[in-house]
Amino acid sequence: MISSRTSEEDQALRAQTVGELWRRTRRRTVDLVTGLPPEDLVVQSMEDASPAKWHLAHTTWFFETFVLTPFFTRYESPDPRFAFLFNSYYVQAGPRFERAQRGLISRPTVAEVMAYREAVDEAIRTRLDYGGLSPEAIDQLELGCHHEMQHQELLLTDLLHAFSFNPLRPAYRAHESLPVLPFYDTNGWLHFEGGIVEIGHPKNGGFAFDNEGPRHEVLLQPYRLAGRPVTAREWLAFIEDGGYRTPTLWLSDGWATAKRLGWTAPGYWWKEDTRWWSMTLRGPQPVELDAPVTHVSFYEADAFARYAGKRLPTEAEWEVASARCPPKGANFLESGLLRPRSTHPDGPRLAQMWGDVWEWTASPYMAYPGFKPAKGAVGEYNGKFMCNQFVLKGGSCVTPEAQIRPTYRTFFYPHQRWQFMGLRLAEDDL
Incomplete structure (x- = not known):
């Protein structure tokens, strides 16, 4: 049987699917830092790691740079200076702040970074709600979701590395013992x-x-x-x-x-x-x-x-x-x-x-x-x-x-x- 679905319907369905993935992804990143004090979010324990605040901002910069800016001429960034602070290694996207010194970015504050996230999210939500994203923009939005998932993992491993240097040995989440299974000596x-x-x-x-x-x-x-x-x-x-x-x-x-x-x-x-x-x-x-x-x-x-x-x-x-x-x-x-x-x-x-x-x-x-x-x-x-x-x-x-x-x-x-x-x-x- 030949499907009667039009290409417009396919595009609308894809936009809806990717939009739901985007909403889940953005929400989970915020969930990962909910309950942590701002002091935990600004520590950089080595050059390979980044502060949690930087991850929160960089993933937002990605959507702003690769979804909003190229596809919407009327979009204006809440703060154009963030493009320099939160670019990672994209040379073609412009100059970048030194990676090893990300922990020195005390300003913007965590609250200001969260406001930046919300401003960019609102701009994307508006365009999703009114069908304003082209197929190319949807592709970039999906890429941004998978990029942010990578940073969710990095956020946690970077926090663990930072906590490992703290003499108080803090826990990211409450202590919880895993069930101990019977010893299994065989490795088939x-x-x-x-x-x-x-x-x-x-x-x-x-x-x-x-x-x-x-x-x-x-x-x-x-x-x-x-x-x-x-x-x-x-x-x-x-x-x-x-x-x-x-x-x-x-x-x-x-x-x-x-x-x-x-x-x-x-x-x-x-x-x-x-x-x-x-x-x-x-x-x-x-x-x-x-x-x-x-x-x-x-x-x-x-x-x-x-x-x-x-x-x-x-x-x-x-x-x-x-x-x-x-x-x-x-x-x-x-x-x-x-x-x-x-x-x-x-x-x-x-x-x-x-x-x-x-x-x-x-x-x-x-x-x-x-x-x-x-x-x-x-x-x-x-x-x-x-x-x-x-x-x-x-x-x-x-x-x-x-x-x-x-x-x-x-x-x-x-x-x-x-x-x-x-x-x-x-x-x-x-």
Whole structure:
């Protein structure tokens, strides 16, 4: 049967769908900081992190710069100076304030940033309500939603990093103990045949960032993938067995970095008497031994894999395997747990591929064959970072569920570990 729906009706439906996503996304960002004092929102604990206030303003600047300004000639910014303060790295969008000094932006105040958000939101709401957004503007609005989801995750991980330096060790949310599941010592392995497979986001497959495509063929050799991520219990054995003191397990740059930064355990771990603790978004907690280890760098993940006699999976291996287990119901931001949970797999299956912790792959972050960045300033979003970083897959306990799909590629430098980063082991099966 041929549909009678007109292109105008399709556009109206798409505008409604994206508009609802935009409203949910903007509301959740505000929910994430509700109840926090202004003092928490202005701290910048390192160059890689940003104050929560900056995230609130930058995501607003994104909608103003890429939705309102280019498509509506009569739009006027509440404060044109914000374009300099809250641009991140978009060179084509104009000059920017120094990233490492974002914590010095005491003005505008948090209240003024929230008023800025509301002014921009009202301008977009008005145009949504009266059908004033073109298909191109709707595309940019959808991009802005997924951009803001990324910053929701960054907002939380940056707050955790800041709180970890506070001697009072404050909690972002009230302390809550997770249920302790029976110890599960087995790590089943699943076999994959390999062969010529397709990875990457297909055309007309819904929203994706430009770096997720084009879809293309790769050749995989037969391999096996661990049924679950590496746990804190296994990592503790690595520590006790001298993993941080054995240079032959480490890449040269990794060993130099570990020595220079004094790494002896994952990020946010410390030992009191005989017990290991970790700093979490729910404050100090005993290390949950059967939960996935988190806050480990690529260097550490690679060293552990060598210690275990295994390796890290490639990006393509991970993506192909993920087709066996949809992400529905995983431990994402929506669960409210805010930290990885333990699991008790029932039989040989892939557990916790989604949520809990981002999983390092052995694949450098590079362009797929035929990749072309988007035109204009938004083309700077991904392409110019394709150097010296590694791909992670699957999302974490603070990743919004709508942000994740099998082709999603996040990327970090090999020394970074303030995000919820973990690993899953792989091995050849020839």
